[in-house]
Amino acid sequence: AQKVTQAQTEISVVEKEDVTLDCVYETRDTTYYLFWYKQPPSGELVFLIRRNSFDEQNEISGRYSWNFQKSTSSFNFTITASQVVDSAVYFCALSRMDSSYKLIFGSGTRLLVRP
Amino acid sequence: DTAVSQTPKYLVTQMGNDKSIKCEQNLGHDTMYWYKQDSKKFLKIMFSYNNKELIINETVPNRFSPKSPDKAHLNLHINSLELGDSAVYFCASRLTGGGNSPLHFGNGTRLTVT
Numbered sequence: 496a497q498k499v500t501q502a503q504t505e506i507s508v509v510e511k512e513d514v515t516l517d518c519v520y521e522t523r524d525t526t527y528y529l530f531w532y533k534q535p536p537s538g539e540l541v542f543l544i545r546r547n548s549f550d551e552q553n554e555i556s557g558r559y560s561w562n563f564q565k566s567t568s569s570f571n572f573t574i575t576a577s578q579v580v581d582s583a584v585y586f587c588a589l590s591r592m593d594s595s596y597k598l599i600f601g602s603g604t605r606l607l608v609r610p
Numbered sequence: 611d612t613a614v615s616q617t618p619k620y621l622v623t624q625m626g627n628d629k630s631i632k633c634e635q636n637l638g639h640d641t642m643y644w645y646k647q648d649s650k651k652f653l654k655i656m657f658s659y660n661n662k663e664l665i666i667n668e669t670v671p672n673r674f675s676p677k678s679p680d681k682a683h684l685n686l687h688i689n690s691l692e693l694g695d696s697a698v699y700f701c702a703s704r705l706t707g708g709g710n711s712p713l714h715f716g717n718g719t720r721l722t723v724t
Contacts, residue, residue, distance in 0.1 A: 530712065530713075538698065539715065539716075539718065540700060540718075542713065542715075595658065595665055596641065596658075596704060597666055598645075598713060599655075602651070603651045
């Protein structure tokens with residue numbers, strides 16, 4: 496069975512601090528996708544990144560970076576120099592690499608960035 | 611604007627009623643989904659259609675019936691609404707095949723059953 500665990504329910508930081516959101520996954524598949532989505536207070540779900548299981552290179556996009564470690568089944572997300580606009584619920588998700596593309600979501604981490 | 615559009619944005623109704631939520635995408639995608647987000651923010655897949663064919667049907671009460679008239683639309687009809695159906699329902703779409711696009715979500719429909 497597939498499972499995604501986001502152990503941090505809520506994180507509060509002061510603006511400009513760096514923050515890392517943890518994601519640990521379980522799957523028996525050898526190939527799979529991992530995702531991060533952002534849900535701001537307005538409620539929509541915003542796609543941030545997709546990573547496939549055979550690409551363990553870390554990725555950086557502006558203030559965002561992702562650390563994928565297959566050995567520990569983790570796909571952590573770091574925001575550098577956080578801003579108030581980063582306040583949101585962040586979801587990590589996992590899917591098989593098949594045509595169904597059924598996303599299994601973690602329970603989310605609520606990030607509050609205080610001015 | 612290219613997007614996944616859901617209507618209505620808010621839906622308040624009484625127990626026992628029947629209601630529908632509509633979803634349309636103009637992204638040229640061929641696969642559409644319904645997800646449910648409960649009060650604790652937990653997101654769970656309900657259904658998926660590929661080119662009007664049902665490909666995912668999770669353990670959902672049969673009061674919920676998806677309908678896909680064409681690959682750009684996936685509507686969700688709910689019969690005999692119950693208090694526990696209160697949630698935010700998200701429609702999503704993607705393009706299968708080469709390129710494997712990520713899921714694009716609509717803005718959600720908040721359903722409140724009183």
